Amino acid sequence: MARIESHPGGASLIAERPNSSRGRSWTTLLDAVLGALVEIPVAILVAAEIVILFAGVIARFVLHQPLVWSDELASILFLWLAMLGAVVAFRRNEHMRMTAIVSRASPQTRVFLDVFATGAALAFLLLIAWPAFEYAQEETFITTPALEITNAWRAAALPVGIGLMAIFALLRLSRIGSIRTVATALAAVAAIIIAFWLAEPLFRQLGNLNLVIFFIGVVAGSVLVGVPIAFAFGLAIFGYLTLTTQTPLMVLVGRMDEGMSHLILLAVPLFVFLGLLIEMTGMARAMVAFLASLLGHVRGGLHYVLVGAMYLVSGISGAKAADMAAVAPVLFPEMKARGAKPGDLVALLSATGAQTETVPPSLVLITIGSVTGVSIAALFTGGLLPGVVLAVTLCLVVWWRYRKEDLSHVKRASRREIGRAFVVAVPAIALPFVIRAAVVEGVATATEVSTIGIVYAIVIGLVVYRQFDWTKLKPMLIDTACLSGAILLIIGTATGMAWGLTQSGFSRSLAAAMTGLPGGAVTFMAVSIVAFIILGSVLEGIPAIVLFGPLLFPIARAVGIHEVHYAMVVILAMGIGLFAPPFGVGYYAACAIGRVEPAEGMKPILGYMLALVIGTIIVAAVPWISIGFLS
Structure with a gap:
C-alpha cells in the first residue's frame, strides 16, 4: 500500500x-x-x-x-x-x-x-x-x-x-x-x-x-x-x-x-522575512497582547484588528502580497489560539487585500494615473474613503459570524493591564509608523522600506525584548525564499497569460462591445464591475489597467462618469476578481502566506466576497464617496 x-x-x-x-x-x-x-x-x-x-x-x-x-x-x-x-x-x-x-x-x-x-x-x-x-x-x-x-x-x-x-x-x-x-x-x-x-x-x-x-x-x-x-x-x-x-x-x-x-516585488520576500522576524523577536506577541487587551473581550475582536491593520499598512510596499505578509504572521497565531479556523482567517486576509486596493500610496493608483491622465493626487485623495466603506461591510460579516462567539474563558483586561501592555508594545506598535514615515519622508523607496523594518526589528529584538535566536535565522531565510518563490512563480506565469490575452485582441473587442451598451452610465458602470471582476481573476492589476484603462476611461467620461469615481469602482472590482477563488492569484498568495490549504478558505470567503461586492456597489452608486473630498 x-x-x-x-x-x-x-x-x-x-x-x-x-x-x-x-x-x-x-x-x-x-x-x-x-x-x-x-x-x-x-x-x-x-x-x-x-x-x-x-x-x-x-x-x-x-x-x-x-x-x-x-x-x-x-x-x-x-x-x-x-x-x-x-x-x-x-x-x-x-x-x-x-x-x-x-x-x-x-x-x-x-x-x-x-x-x-x-x-x-x-x-x-x-x-x-x-x-x-x-x-x-x-x-x-x-x-x-x-x-x-x-x-x-x-x-x-x-x-x-x-x-x-x-x-x-x-x-x-x-x-x-x-x-x-x-x-x-x-x-x-x-x-x-x-x-x-x-x-x-x-x-x-x-x-x-x-x-x-x-x-x-x-x-x-x-x-x-x-x-x-x-x-x-x-x-x-x-x-x-x-x-x-x-x-x-x-x-x-x-x-x-x-x-x-519587477523590483517592487522584492518587497514580498523582505516583508515575509520581516513577519518571521517580528514573531521570533517577541514583537508579535507584544502587539497581540496589547490588541487583545483592548479588543480581546469583544466578539470577533482580532478580526476587526486584521481589517484595520491591512488598511493601515496597505500600499507601504506597493504589493498586496507583501502587505499580507507583514500583517498575517503577527495576528494569525493568537487568532488561531482563540479558536478561529484557518480557512476563515485566510478568507478574511484575502478579502482585506481586495478591500485596500484603493488605499494610497498604491502602485495601481499611480499606474492608472499614468496611463489615463487622471491626476494621481486626486486618485490618492479619492482612494481613502472607498477602502473604509468596504472595511465596514467586511466588519459587518465578522460581527454576524462571531456574534455568538464564546468568550467565557476570556477575561476583560483592566485599565492597568491595558496600560502595562501598551508600554511593552510601544516599540512593536511603532513599526508600521516607522515604515510609513520612511516612505512619506523619502528616506526609502517602497522596496527599500522593508529593510528599515528588518533592521528596526533586529535592534528592538536584541536591545528591548532581548529575544533573538540566532539559530533560527537560516531556517527563516530558507522559509522566506520558499514562500516567496511559490508566490512569484504564480505571478510570472500569470503575467504570461495576461500578455497572451493582450495579443489576442480581446481588449479591443471588449471596448467596442461596451461602447454600444444601452442604458447610459448606469449600465456602463454595472457592466464595468462585472467585466473587471472577471478580468481581475485572469490579470494582475497593473496589466489590466495598462490594457483597458486607455480604452474605457474615455467612454466613462463620455457617458458622464467622473474619472476618479470610475477609477475607484474599477480598481475595487478588479481587486475582487484578483482575490476571489478559484482563479484569483491573490487568493492563492494569501493561502501561501497563511500556510493554509486553499480548499479550507473556499466556503468562508463567499460571505466576505459578497460583502465586497455590496461595498463596491455602494461606492459605484454614491459618487461622493470617491470625489467628495476633491477640491
Whole structure:
C-alpha cells in the first residue's frame, strides 16, 4: 500500500514506494544533497538583498552618496532568489494547489492524482526548458548600465531554476506510488499533450474561442485535479501560444521574467522575512497582547484588528502580497489560539487585500494615473474613503459570524493591564509608523522600506525584548525564499497569460462591445464591475489597467462618469476578481502566506466576497464617496 504524507503549505500527497528500498535510499540521498546545495545559496541571497538595499538607503540618505549599482544588483539577485525559491518550494511540495476534489478521493485515486500533478508540472518544465535557455543566450547581447556585465548572469536563473525543478520532479516520481501508478499517470499526461498537439489545425480555426478553451478550460481542469496553480497557468499559456499562434516561445519566458523580476516585488520576500522576524523577536506577541487587551473581550475582536491593520499598512510596499505578509504572521497565531479556523482567517486576509486596493500610496493608483491622465493626487485623495466603506461591510460579516462567539474563558483586561501592555508594545506598535514615515519622508523607496523594518526589528529584538535566536535565522531565510518563490512563480506565469490575452485582441473587442451598451452610465458602470471582476481573476492589476484603462476611461467620461469615481469602482472590482477563488492569484498568495490549504478558505470567503461586492456597489452608486473630498 502507498503511504500518504501531508506537508505544510498545501495538500501534498506523497506516496512512498514500499519496494525498491535501495533505489529509494539513493534518490533520497540525492534529493537531500541537491536540496542543501539550493537552500544554502537561496538563504544567502535573501540576506544579501537585505544588506544591499539597506546599504542603498544609508548611502543615499545618510552619506548623500547614492549607490548607483545597488538597484541593478538587487534586480539580478532577485530573479535568482525567485527561481531558486521556487525550486525549494517544489522540492518541499509547497507550491499552492487546489485540493477540494483531490482530498475527497480514495487513497489510491489521491496517489494517482498526485503523480499526475507532478507529471503535468514536469511536462511544463520540460517544454519551457529550451525556450528558457534560448532566452538566457539572447540576453548575453545586453549589458547592464551600472555594473556593465552581461544580462545573461541574471537571465540564467530561469533555465537553471527550471532544470532543478525538473530534476526534483524526477526524483519525486522515483519515490512515489507504484511503478504501474507512475506509468499510468505519466501516460495520461502524455496522451493529453498529444491530443492537444494533434488538434492544432482545429484550434487555429477557432479564433478567440481558444481563450475559453485554454484560459478557462485548461486552467480549471488542471487546478481541480491538483496541478499546482503556477504550472496550471503555465500549461495554459504555453498551449495557447504554441497551438494557436506563431509566437516564439522565448517571448513567453520573457514575459515570465518581466512578471517575476519587477523590483517592487522584492518587497514580498523582505516583508515575509520581516513577519518571521517580528514573531521570533517577541514583537508579535507584544502587539497581540496589547490588541487583545483592548479588543480581546469583544466578539470577533482580532478580526476587526486584521481589517484595520491591512488598511493601515496597505500600499507601504506597493504589493498586496507583501502587505499580507507583514500583517498575517503577527495576528494569525493568537487568532488561531482563540479558536478561529484557518480557512476563515485566510478568507478574511484575502478579502482585506481586495478591500485596500484603493488605499494610497498604491502602485495601481499611480499606474492608472499614468496611463489615463487622471491626476494621481486626486486618485490618492479619492482612494481613502472607498477602502473604509468596504472595511465596514467586511466588519459587518465578522460581527454576524462571531456574534455568538464564546468568550467565557476570556477575561476583560483592566485599565492597568491595558496600560502595562501598551508600554511593552510601544516599540512593536511603532513599526508600521516607522515604515510609513520612511516612505512619506523619502528616506526609502517602497522596496527599500522593508529593510528599515528588518533592521528596526533586529535592534528592538536584541536591545528591548532581548529575544533573538540566532539559530533560527537560516531556517527563516530558507522559509522566506520558499514562500516567496511559490508566490512569484504564480505571478510570472500569470503575467504570461495576461500578455497572451493582450495579443489576442480581446481588449479591443471588449471596448467596442461596451461602447454600444444601452442604458447610459448606469449600465456602463454595472457592466464595468462585472467585466473587471472577471478580468481581475485572469490579470494582475497593473496589466489590466495598462490594457483597458486607455480604452474605457474615455467612454466613462463620455457617458458622464467622473474619472476618479470610475477609477475607484474599477480598481475595487478588479481587486475582487484578483482575490476571489478559484482563479484569483491573490487568493492563492494569501493561502501561501497563511500556510493554509486553499480548499479550507473556499466556503468562508463567499460571505466576505459578497460583502465586497455590496461595498463596491455602494461606492459605484454614491459618487461622493470617491470625489467628495476633491477640491
